[in-house]
Amino acid sequence: MTRVLVVEDDPAIARLLRRSLTDRGDSVEVASDGATGLTIAMRDKPDVVLLDLGLPDLDGRQVLQMLRAVSQVPVIVVTAQDDDRTVVQALDAGADDYLVKPFGSEQLAARIRAVLRRSGPGSATxxxxxxxxxxxxxxxxxxxxxxxxxxxxxxxxxxxxLLASRPGEVITKRDMLAEVWGLPFGGGDRTVDVHLSWLRRKLGETAAEPRYLYTVRGVGVRLAPPGDAS
Incomplete structure (x- = not known):
């Protein structure tokens, strides 16, 4: 049984999500605003959070950032906003996946399984x-x-x-989006670029002077020992 927290201010949508999830055996709690959602998330530690962006008290991205400061619980943003800028902002703020309303119950169930699989203890050797x-x-x-x-x-x-699990292999941005962000059809290259930049900075390198992350122009990035630019 998966414990799901739904943070959604529309009562009709919240009821539909609760019914869909409980029908498949999940345990569901619902919060109608961001502050309540954060309180429940900290108190009950759900397995996954479904988060709407248009909340009455806080912007959903603010809720996501505050949640990420204290928890690594998988978060799927569930919203009617489907423009690229909003999607990228949500993913950069720490969302694990992004689902645009309306959607079917089977798609929702598959997305939940995917984020739990990626975040679970068996997701890596x-x-x-x-x-x-x-x-x-x-x-x-x-x-x-x-x-x-x-x-x-x-x-x-x-x-x-992802890069370390395939050392020396060039990983495309599309593969990165699919494996790390759950976006198999691309559309978020800027998200990858930003995270690669942050990662390089923390590893003590730059794109111009790589130490571990080598860019193969027009293809992708590979992880290799220092000096292995071949």
């Missing part, structure tokens, strides 16, 4: 990966560079782990 002075422990979600810990956001770690 327990083996620590070492590449040069870069050490990545997927079980603890810990990264060391030159023996010093590096603090990464959830998405930054997921992106680094």
């Amino acid at each position: 327990d083996a620590t990966v070492r590449i040069g002075e870069l050490e990545i422990d997927p079980a603890a979600r810990r990264v060391l560079v030159d023996g010093e810990p590096v603090e990464l956001s959830r998405k930054e770690f997921d992106l680094l782990w």
Whole structure:
């Protein structure tokens, strides 16, 4: 049974979501505003959060940022806003997926399964990966560079782990969007660029002077030891 928190101010939509989820055996709590949603999320620690952006007290992106400051619970943004700018802002703020209303119950169930699969303890091997002075422990979600810990956001770690799990292989932006953000059809290159920039900064490098993340122009990015620009 999956414990789902629905943060939605429209009573009709909230009822539909509750019915759809309980029919498949999930446990559902509903919050009609952002503040209540944050309180429930901290108190009850749900397995996944469905978050509307148009809330009466707080912008949904604010709720997402506040939630991300204290929790790594998977969050699926569920909203009628489908413009690229809003999608990118939500993903950059920490959303794991983005679902545009209206949608079917089977699609919702599949999205929930996908984010839980990506975030679950079995989503990565327990083996620590070492590449040069870069050490990545997927079980603890810990990264060391030159023996010093590096603090990464959830998405930054997921992106680094995707590259580390396929060392030396060029990973396309489309693959990154599909694997890390659950967007198999692309449309968020800017999101990838921003996260790669943040990741490079934390690893002590730049695109012009890479240490681990090498850009293959027009193709993608690969993770390799320092000096391996081939």
